Each structure stands twice: as structure tokens, then as C-alpha cells.
Amino acid sequence: MRKTYRGKDIEVSFDVAVCTHIGECLRRSPQVFQLRRRPWIMPDAADADELARVIERCPSGALQYRRLDGGLEEQTPEPPRITPIRNGPLLVRGHIEVRHEDGSVETLPRASLCRCGLSQNKPFCDNSHLRSSFRAPGEVIHIELSPVREQPEWPMATADDPRGDA
Ligand code: SF4
Ligand code: FES
Numbered sequence: 001m002r003k004t005y006r007g008k009d010i011e012v013s014f015d016v017a018v019c020t021h022i023g024e025c026l027r028r029s030p031q032v033f034q035l036r037r038r039p040w041i042m043p044d045a046a047d048a049d050e051l052a053r054v055i056e057r058c059p060s061g062a063l064q065y066r067r068l069d070g071g072l073e074e075q076t077p078e079p080p081r082i083t084p085i086r087n088g089p090l091l092v093r094g095h096i097e098v099r100h101e102d103g104s105v106e107t108l109p110r111a112s113l114c115r116c117g118l119s120q121n122k123p124f125c126d127n128s129h130l131r132s133s134f135r136a137p138g139e140v141i142h143i144e145l146s147p148v149r150e151q152p153e154w155p156m157a158t159a160d161d162p163r164g165d166a
Pocket of ligand 2: 088089090113114115116117118119124125126127128129130
């Protein structure tokens with residue numbers, strides 16, 4: 001379920017179900033994204049243009065934005081572009097329609113799709129490939145897993161209400 005965080009110039013939305021917990025957001029904009037703070041996303045803590053560029057680096061599409069100040073919305077390639085990552089997922093950028101089992105259709109501008117077959121969250125990558133011997137050719141990207149990845153403060157990781165007061 002997507003949750004929104006409204007700021008003055010930009011609205012950010014986040015969907016725990018597709019986040020791969022790589023932590024790109026936490027590293028690139030620590031003033032906006034803080035796991036131990038509630039709300040954990042504060043859009044007004046950075047310049048809207050700068051925040052938009054950070055969100056566009058989110059490989060899974062978990063983070064999206066909508067400009068409230070008339071600024072440029074995210075531009076996606078048409079046709080969609082698919083980049084295989086060495087020993088990892090397919091990164092897709094473009095207009096991606098995801099059809100859920102309940103019949104609902106969600107549109108994402110970015111997605112990380114599993115190609116190792118081990119994800120518990122197909123069609124999305126959940127980083128299970130990192131714990132496997134999956135090998136496949138592709139572009140080399142340097143992924144640093146966030147050191148906070150496994151901590152309970154991550155808003156989606158709490159037991160009772162995963163999105164509670166996030
Ligand atoms: S996929 Fe990475 S960048 Fe996107 S929300 Fe999750 S941790 Fe942040
Ligand atoms: S490619 Fe990441 S879980 Fe399969």
C-alpha cells in the first residue's frame with residue numbers, strides 16, 4: 001500500500017511492498033529520510049529539485065513524487081528501458097503497469113524485477129539474489145546495502161502494523 005508524505009513544494013509517496021532496502025534514499029538525502037524519526041520522510045527538509053533527483057535514483061519504484069510547485073515531473077523513457085544488472089535483477093525504467101492479483105493496476109516509473117527466481121515478492125526483486133550463487137551477465141553497479149537495513153526502525157519492518165506511524 002502506498003503512503004504519501006506531503007510537503008510544501010513536493011509530495012513523496014512510498015510503497016513498502018516494492019522497496020528493496022538498498023538505502024539509496026537514506027544515503028543521498030539523510031535530512032529527508034530518517035528511519036528513527038516519525039514521519040520518516042520529511043519532504044520539506046530538502047530543495048524539491050534536489051529531492052526529485054534522489055527519488056529518481058530509487059531503483060525499485062518504491063519512492064515516487066508529485067510536484068506541487070509546477071516543477072518538472074519525472075520523465076520516463078518511451079519505450080521502457082531494461083538494464084540487466086550483473087548477478088542481479090532487471091532494472092526497468094518507463095511506464096510500467098503492474099497487475100495485482102486482486103485485479104488492481106498500478107503504474108510505476110521504475111521497477112527492479114527478479115530474474116534469479118528466488119524473490120519472495122515476485123515479480124519484484126527482494127535482494128534474495130545477494131544470498132544466492134545466482135550468476136548472470138549485465139551492467140556492473142556498486143550496491144552498498146544500508147547498514148540499517150535489518151533494523152526494526154525501518155518503517156515497514158515492524159510486526160503489528162508495518163506502516164503504522166511511518
Ligand atoms: S528501494 Fe532503496 S532507494 Fe528506494 S525506497 Fe527502498 S531503500 Fe530507498
Ligand atoms: S534478482 Fe533479486 S531476488 Fe531475484
